[in-house]
Amino acid sequence: MSTPAMDGAPQGEGGRPAGEQRKLRAALISADDQLRGVVFETIRDAGLPIGVDLDIAASAEFLAPEHMERLRATEPHLVILDMTDDPERAIRSAGAIAASHPRAALVGVGPELDASGLLDAMRAGLVEYVPRPVETTAVREALGRVMRKQGWAEAGGSTSKGQLLAFFSPKGGSGSTSVVTNVGIELHRLTGRKTLLVDLDLELGEIASLLGVRPRFHFVDLIRNFHRMDADLLASYIESHESGVHVLSAPFEPEIGEQVSGEQISRILGFLRDHYDYVLIDTSKSLAPPALAALQAADSIFLVTNMDVPSLRNLKRCLPTLDRVTAGDPGRLRLVVNRFNPKSLVGLQDLEETLGIEVYRTLTNDYETVIQSISTGRPLVLHGSSDYARQLKDLARDIVGGSAGAKAQKSSLMGRLRSRFRSKSNRSRSTLTAAPLEATSHG
Template sequence: MNQSPIKVFITGAANGLAEVREGLADHPDVELVGTAADPVKAGAKLAESAAQVILHGTTANEHVPAPEVEAIRAVTAAPIVLVTSASANSLLSEALQAGIHDVVLLPQLTDGIVFTIKKAHSLAAGRAAGAAGKAASHAEGKVVTLFSPKGGSGKTALACNLATLFARRHDRRTLLLDLDLQFGDVAIMMGIEPEKTIYDLVMARRELDSEALAGYVTAHQSGVHVLPAPLRPEDAELVTEERLGHLFAVAKESYDVVVVDTPPFFHGPVLSTLDRTDQLVLVASMDVPAIKNVKLTLQTLDLLHYPKDRRHLLLNQTGSKVGLKKNEVERALDLKVAFELPGDKDLPSSVNRGVPLALANPRSGLVKSMGEIADKLVPQRVAADAKKKKRRGVR
């Protein structure tokens, strides 16, 4: 399936783990992308490593080291293989219950460990594809669209982080769709190199269904499935409204949340997206031209009879003293500000590193505010339902 070496990150400590590391370092089927004795401290390093499998060494011989596993889980959805040298009676069943993929008892030949790594990787990849592939019998997914008539207002950064939060915090099956068809930056901000894009999807002859859609998305380590924009700007016009309509119908069946990033102007695909959008977030930076353009956007939405209760105004990078106040904006637009996001210098650097801030620094104030927005846009109840269904065996 995957010819390239599997990216492995080693965390924790166990007797014999150093030998395992040495063995894996020379193995052609594995690429060691990092090590960290304490996963709690390794957050950003682990998130940035794009590891596909985590080997976690533990000396706790009876119980799964829950805080360590949680720290790993907070930054990556990659499968975890527990490595221990202690004969472990209750450990195996406890580990499997805790979502650990496998337990390896040391000493072990390197080839045996590589086999376990391959097994964990292939099972996890199959599960990710299956998540998209199943036409689950749950309520339709919600479409959250970010729009701003002005470039550089923060749509893409926000789309990537909201999607990450939906997938990681609430365990929602999340699709991140890049409809900035000419100059989309979603793939680069998520730090992925997609094999397929929406261009391949619209060019395919095969009828689009959940299973086919799963073949075009790229699974990000956060759990988000990404459908990127075409690689060449000239291919954008091939993404017709008719094809998009079909894509939305199938995506709503396969996912709990579909987050859509858009270009800074209305065109056919954006209009057809609006038709299918449950929550439209209008992103505005704190400057007069941006507010003027939001005013024009609101007029267009009125002409389209776009429901008022689906429009949410978000002021981005508030807090800086730029001489514009929230109540002045509200008065000018005749619309309440639904959400505010502070400026945070860590966001541009996370964009440049290709790691969503929600993964790199989940505790930052900005991410906290984004989390509150995510909750309001798609309330928890939906996630709770999804979890219940998952327990009943829908997934």
């Protein structure tokens, strides 16, 4: 079994006194002392675990071979580039840095860019762009987003445990995976909080393929190395989706999942909720020990069902077990009726009476939209405006409690690019088509 590479995550520095906090290595490239001041001040005042190990007093557009050499020696996790004087040339420098430091997160600072400029910046490898005039708040937010996206914990973050949300369908094909994936993405989009999707369908989990991500490691790898797990090692088992949501994949070979016990699941979920604000679990259809342990640990259990008789029969048969795992607290169960058809033989009232649970949400039947999203790996809450997508967003908003704003994500590079692209394409037929943006965002 291979050991995950650690170079994408913050590591301890040789010679650092024991107990001192591990820091991300950052490189700052700017000829502007004022910007330098703002960056240092932000890191200090926000208590970010970032050390500026390399401070190059030059503009990003005029990087000399000597600067590239110093970058190579530093191996930074984060590079902050001042692109003010000549953004076009600086974007080329960013491309060169990204090529030689593929794991480093690049943050640009410079004048307001139009949509095609932002797109070029993103293509060159920038993950954030802070337009001038630069203020500490904007730098703080950009660095915070980078740290969350990269799975680097922020200093001074909350130590309280995250919410554990389990999604369970007693009958296959009810839509559980589509729901959990979209809700997870929307929760992250609404709150900007660290969100993890855990694929506990250990035999045939599909979250990774639904999102178009190619995991290097999976849940069982994490179990095997759990004895030496810490935040850094955890980061190397997790894949990051373009939305910022993290994914812990199901095993690649179905038979591996059989080795997992309920006790292992309980311990791992306890660990994961210490590191994430939201942990969403796609449980399998079975009530085998791993799924039971997840349901037991969950703060809320979303029962995803269709309205046909076999689905209801299965759900009813599971109710005594669900009662047991919720220890008589039925408030933890939330009934979500997927593929809802108001004309179906079984009505919502029949359903509620049969199960003794109120319907929490209905999601419309829209096969075309859902299958298209599944086949293309494009989550509906990001790419669709269907009723189904809207209902999933409402479901996520319910979970947040209606209080979340989209503030944290609003000014991300991706967010600004999307909003500009939208306003541009609304205004006129622009030369910028959807294709390159999509290609980039899946790149």
